[in-house]
Amino acid sequence: MDATPNNPIQNNLPQGIKEADLLEAIKKSGYPLQTRVAKKLSDRFNLHEEWSFKDRDSGTLRALDIxxxxxxxxxxxxxPRTSPHLSxxxxxxxxxxxxxxxxxEHPARLTGFPPIAGLKSHSIEIATNEDRSVYIFxxxxxxxxxxHDFITRPPFSNTFSKCGRRGSSLELSGEDAYNSVVMPLIKAATHYEISEYPKPTYRYFQAKLTLPVAxxxxxxxITRSDGETQFTPWVRVTRHEYDGDNYDRNKSRFWAIDVxxxxxxxxxxxxxxxPFAREFAEKVLKHDEELASCEGFTEQLDGDVFRIGVSALKPRPISKKVFGAFRNFIEKLAHNSINIK
Structure with missing residues (x-):
């Protein structure tokens, strides 16, 4: 192994450690892969390797690769009031x-994937002239x-495992794959959402489309229920969680990780x-006011909102906002959330 010109002679391998063994350990460590991936991204993204996040379970700091x-x-x-980003x-x-x-064969409907950090809510409240209801999407x-094709295209998996050796045969370990791949990314994404949550005084926001990727x-x-097994370069792994700390009404949440x-x-x-991120950015810039408030208005809802979205979406009129605030006040009174003295 070569040395730099200014390397002191004492900076060398001690007896008993072979150079070949050291190089093999480095190769297996994962750092060469991290370096190769960073190199592929460096010409287009702002990168931070060994990015720290707070583990939601232990409260300790951990590091994500990139x-x-x-x-x-x-x-x-x-x-604009809301600036789009891809993270x-x-x-x-x-x-x-x-x-x-x-x-x-029955993947979950991922209406909240990819998650969007930096906004007041995961959802948007939309009022109409059809009735006094407020619709939440x-x-x-x-x-x-x-x-979108990006959301529905890849094969979905709720369960995956990593092969390990037991003597001359192979066995599967789901726990190792889950602890080393799934949980670090979910915890990092959770930390990122919390850290990017805007303060009440903010007037300008960033909508950060967030992709957890292994x-x-x-x-x-990939193996299917009919027994067919194939090599595949992209799988979306899903996981359901109860998100009690979620600031939205819906506490049930599906996470997804692209492997x-x-x-x-x-x-x-x-x-x-x-391509998906660019289309997202185009729509964010078109509806930056609505996303800044997480409130919108449309004359009427089309029949298939899940397919076409809310057409003619525009900022909510002041009169609708005042009515909405009054309605929320009454709801809190009904649930004894406000004490009047």
Whole structure:
């Protein structure tokens, strides 16, 4: 192994440690993969390697391999009330043994995927002239993006495992894959949402489309209920949680993590994630006022909102806002949430 010109002779391997063994340990550690992934992203994203986040269970600081952010707005133009961004949280894993994904035939409806950090709410309240009700939709649903090809295209898996060796045979370990891949990304995404939550005094906001992504340098295999098994470079892993700390009314939440093979990462970004992010940015800039308040108005709702979004969405009139505030006040009184002295 070569040394730099200024390296002192004492900075060398001690007896008993072979250079080949050291290089093999470095290769298996995952850091070379992290470096390769960062290099692929560095020309387009602002990167932070070893990005720290607070573990929601232990309260301790942990580190994610890479945080990548891309502004999707021209800051030389007049600033919109809501600026779109693409944020990607990446965890890198490499293995000689395969990861096995079990495809689900009934994937959950991911109206909240990808999550959007930086706004007051995960959802938007929409008033109409049809009645006095206020309709609540996820932001991506209201923008007509919840049925986008990027959301529905990949195979879905609720369960996956990593192969391990037991003597001369292979066995599957779901716990190892879950603890090393799924939970770090969910915890990092949770931390990111909390850290980006706007203060009450904010007038300008950032809508940060957030993609938790696991990049594997390992064989990826998907198996279906009919017994068919194939290699695949992209699987979306879903997980349901009860989110008691969620600031929205709906406490049930589905997380999703995109698991992507290292050699498919550029295709995943160029042909799937970035086109979706650009369409998201276009709609955010069109409806920046509505997203800043997480309130909107339309004359009437179309029949299939989940497919086409809320057409003719516009900022809520002042009269509707006043009525909404009064209605919320009455609801709180009814539930004894306000004490009048």
């Amino acid at each position: 945080f990548a952010n891309m502004p999707l707005v021209d800051y030389s133009a007049p600033q 990607i949280l990446l965890e890198c894993k490499q293995s000689e043994l395969p990861f096995i994904f079990f495809e689900t 996820s932001i991506l649903t209201a923008l007509g993006l919840s049925n 990049v594997l340098s390992a064989p990826m295999v 992507v093979h290292e050699d498919y990462l550029s295709t995943y970004l160029d042909e799937h994630a970035l």
